[in-house]
Every structure is written in structure tokens, then in C-alpha cells.
Amino acid sequence: AQSVTQLGSHVSVSEGALVLLRCNYSSSVPPYLFWYVQYPNQGLQLLLKYTSAATLVKGINGFEAEFKKSETSFHLTKPSAHMSDAAEYFCAVSDPGGSNYKLTFGKGTLLTVNP
């Protein structure tokens, strides 16, 4: 069975500061990993994905994440936060060998950006 743990349900940073959102996973097989973002009153949008290619993955809006197998982590970072980054972020894992490629999500981390 797969599981995802997002450390910190709420992260607050100042505009221009580093954003670090933590995600650890548990999977019995090499997983696919995803970060989604949800802005208020909108659906989830894919930020970036890891599908067994390069371990450092770049996504939209300046975000990137690094897959570290030894640490079973896939933390999301952005060097400089912008006010528009305020949203809820979800880490998700999938078993690429599963018939439906179902996603297992973390509980989400709400990012607030202070001026």
C-alpha cells in the first residue's frame, strides 16, 4: 500500500523567501510522484511530476522538487515566494504498475505568503 505524509498542514513565508513544502512517501515499488496546487475556488492543477527520469524535476511557476529515494522524499521548493503562490499544495503518489494508476494524496499544506 502507498501512503503520503506532508509535514506541516500550514506553512507561512514572507514574500521573497524560500518556499519548502515537505513530502515523504511510502511505496513498495518505484513510484510516480506528483505535486498539485489548488487555488481558492479552483480545481487541482498539476505543478510537476516525477516518473523515473531526472530526479530533479522543474515545474510551472518556478517550483521544483527533488526525488530522493534514500530519504523517500519529494520536497517542493521555490527560491523566492510570490504573493500569488498562496494556495494549498498536495503531494501524491501512484503505483505505475497499477491498472488504474490511482493517486494517493497527502493531506495538503496551506501556504500563506506575507507581504
Added chain:
Amino acid sequence: SAVISQKPSRDICQRGTSLTIQCQVDSQVTMMFWYRQQPGQSLTLIATANQGSEATYESGFVIDKFPISRPNLTFSTLTVSNMSPEDSSIYLCSGRTGTFEKLFFGSGTQLSVL
């Protein structure tokens, strides 16, 4: 990318009633899914909506409580039946086109049961 319209966006319902949530995609998708997000919890997959046949439910979810229809490749409904306050959640539909990475989500339905 596909656009998924989900309605209603929110509703407040009385205990014992039922609510049907609709999900319309602007293009054909190979698979559609329904998720639930309870307060403070992660998104949990309820079922996979299969076109023209019965949905495939995850452990802990049953058809009598969450009947799902998918009459074609662009539309699906989820009904929350005989509601109780424990059903108060956000319900999300999603659709996948082709490769797995192309998974799109509706904006969700915020349901409150009194």
C-alpha cells in the same frame, strides 16, 4: 488541457436527503474518478466511473451510498444518498486523457449536511 465543470459548487442539505453532483468535461476522457476530501484529511478516491457500466468502488465506499453514473465519455454524476453530517466534505471529480499525467480536476463541491 481538458476543462471540467462541476456543479453545484456548494450546497447545504438536510439529514436524510440526497444530492447529485454533476461533472461535465469539455472533451472526451478515458477515465473519470470521484474523490472526497473530509475536513483536515487528504483526498480519498471514492470510485472510478466507468462509461456504460457500473463504477468500481474503493474499499469503504458502496454503490447504495454513492451511486455513480457515466452515460458517455464527457459526463458523470455522483449521488450522495441518505446524507448524514459525516458526509460533509468536498467532493471532487477528475478526468484523465490518454497518458496518466494528464489528469484534470473539477473545482469541487462543498457539501454541508445539517
